[in-house]
Amino acid sequence: MNAPANPLAKFLRKYLTEIVLIFGCILVFGFTALINDAYVSRFQYNVQHIIRYTSMLGIFAVGASIVIISGGIDLSSGSMIAFGGMTCCMTISILSRLVAPDSADPTADVPLWIIASAIMITMLVGLLVGTLHTWLITIVGLPPFVATLASLVGLRSLALIMTKAVTAWQGQQAFKINIQDEMFGFLGSQWWIPLVVFAVVAGTAWILMNKTVTGRHLYAMGGNEQAAKLSGIRTERLKWLAYCLGTSTAAIAGILFSSEVGSSDPQTQGIGYELFAIAAAVVGGCSLQGGVGRITGVVMGAMFLRVVIDAVAKIIGSGSSDYEGLIVGLLVVLAVAFNQLSGQRQGWKKQFFPGLLGWMTIPIISLAVGASVLTPEGSLGFGLTVAAITLAVLSFLKVGADMATTQGGKSHG
């Protein structure tokens, strides 16, 4: 409650989330390096790898977090990535055929201006989708969750329809649009390009949110929309800005994802990434109620997610991508629990498995832990053993905590 006079203490308190996440990253990285020597032997490659994917995630996580801070939610990022990638590749494909109609493979060597205009058009499409969201939310009156859920489902389908039509007109119907051009591939092949883009996006967002009137108004609207309107703030315009930032950052990420593999693939690209973006925002300290969150936190949140995913990949080896969802889910629960419990006095001392719900939850968690260690090489028995051990440990803890509370209650009375 009381503001500490010491500026260092004040700084530490304000940036607690970021500091914890930085230490978390170092800890996870160090721990993994001890188990698996890949981080030591191929240090440079691995650091670049983490930076690249942190940046790819961070770019649209920053956009999604601005929407969250402003009091909304954008579920469309994953599909917007696919749609953005498709828009970019399709523009290149169409324009290059116009320029060189007789070439055997027109996308093999594309003039720079075509790539530049494809990028511009993709970002413009991002703005259009954001504007559509704003219209659905402010005029039609849909809840943001529903409006962006509609595009999450709709945009990917639309991207596939357009891909099949355009490829058919160009001669061979396909589910992907391939771009052979080296320059386009260069964007995705270099680890530092996503980093530069991420730095620009995050830097701009930081200035916007911390130094400008618009940013302050976004926080105000996220915290109390009615009060913001009654303070003479044009909330519809702010929403337009927030949703456009959400979709256009996803569109930029879509360009990078497509250039990395040299094609757009609406069927697979960016599936589930909207939840990664929201997870990064939440891990970074944003509140889904709006009005709370910092860009620095989101940047660290994205980095922490990627570091943990990468560490698990190093430790497990092949098939590690299966664990991504599990890790993200776990981290979101832990991060939000951490944020809430560190604000309470009793915090971590509280009984987490009280009463009947506790007895029901303990076997569920034990079974989940047991299931998570199943491997094609291992056996069901191993999973069951792990589950049984977890069950025993948690039950022991619960009984201990139950006894402590009854004794505490007695000493009160």
Added chain:
Amino acid sequence: MAEPIIEIRQVTKRFPGVIALQDVTFDVETGELHSICGENGAGKSTLMKILSGVETQYEGELFVKGNLKQFTSTRDAESSEISIIHQELNLVEELSAAANIFLGREKRTALGFLDNPAMETAAAELLRQLDCDVHPGTLAGSLRVGDQQLLEIARALSLKTEILIMDEPTSALTEAEVARLYRVIERLRANGVTILYISHKMDEVFRLSDRITVLRDGRVVQTLKKADTSPQQITHLMVGREIERLDQSVPTATGEVVLKVEDLSLPWPGHARKWRLHNINFELRRGEILGIAGLMGAGRTELLECLFGASSEVPQGKILLEGIQVLFSHPSQAKAAGIAMVTEDRKRLGIFSELDVGQNISMCTLEQMRKGGLINSRRERESVSEIVNNLRVKTASAQSAITSLSGGNQQKTIIGRWLLTKPKVLLLDDPTRGVDVGAKAELYVLMKQLARQGMAVMVTSSELPELLTVSDRILVLSEGHLTGSFSRAEATEQKIMEAATLG
């Protein structure tokens, strides 16, 4: 002397950094109506939370009917026959009246399904006892505040409550509803229910109570019999200091007309009355404080919203600001034209609880504090400290959380937010609601000062004495019609109430 039904012994409650209650000791006798008075922050609510089992951690002892109790939940308190009617009503608006009364204790059929007919019959009987003609099947959300409150009382009755705690029950009621509430209270007392009554309003306290306990800064100042005390003494004990008296002798010099309203009407689609406001005409002059009186639902807030471009529908008629016709469709236009509005519901419509005191103050004028597209934090600091100093906002610093301020100081930051826009017309919608006595007096002085500086002020209030204190002129609204206009010299509570209850 009657047996004490509740004995409170050395109850102390600490919150991080604050002591909300300190060594509170007093008795409540069986069957009495015991009022608890105190400024905001005196500890009334905390004490009631302890008694009703909401707050379970405290020091000290609590005896109910001679037995030591430490409630672990509201249910636990209810089983000791203590119920509370909160100031903020706890109803599920989407459920029926009957369902709300029996929420958590639903009657069931032999098969274990909900027995709605039985609940509705029982609810109808309870509501009939309370003079309430609401059908038990009506959705709670569609009821008027007064009826919603009776629902809560019905719920308490259904629990066979012996001790009923009422937290400022009249704060949102019309005069008629207040009268009905008084009758209900009489009936409850006749049935032997002990009532703990929390209120700011001296007239109610003196009308209803047997005894009065005054709390100040978490301590009991004194418990007095009604017969042995006076409203002046209680107010004095509550505040612990002399309240600043308004200098009424100097009449405010009013200047030229700033705002002129002609035939203003606000449609009310889908409602039998058709108009929230109908054919309102008035003028507002520079340096004038114009009070707007009226009961709940008379259209006070709606009138201010029309002038501020915040009304739900487009108003009809003419609004002339300094002779030029204006029609605002958004508060930002009103702000640019020099109209400011401090809203009624501070928590919901006023403060930004995630932002600090300074950011709350600068919210309306950030555009003017820009330099090269960015916020000039030095200019922002200067403006903020100007407001904090001029309005004497009591805050640790401009970076403190707005929620750490008392109601009165929060209200000052919101008024300050608008003063920075240098408005010609300041609209204040019930500015002293939920503000304690001392801070109210400060707000009156502030209004007078602003008027003297030439600002035109319109103020609404649900408390007539307050309007009579501050206003140069009082307009009275009744069901959307302007039914009276009184100068300071003519206005009396009697005349205003008569106009406010005109059909």
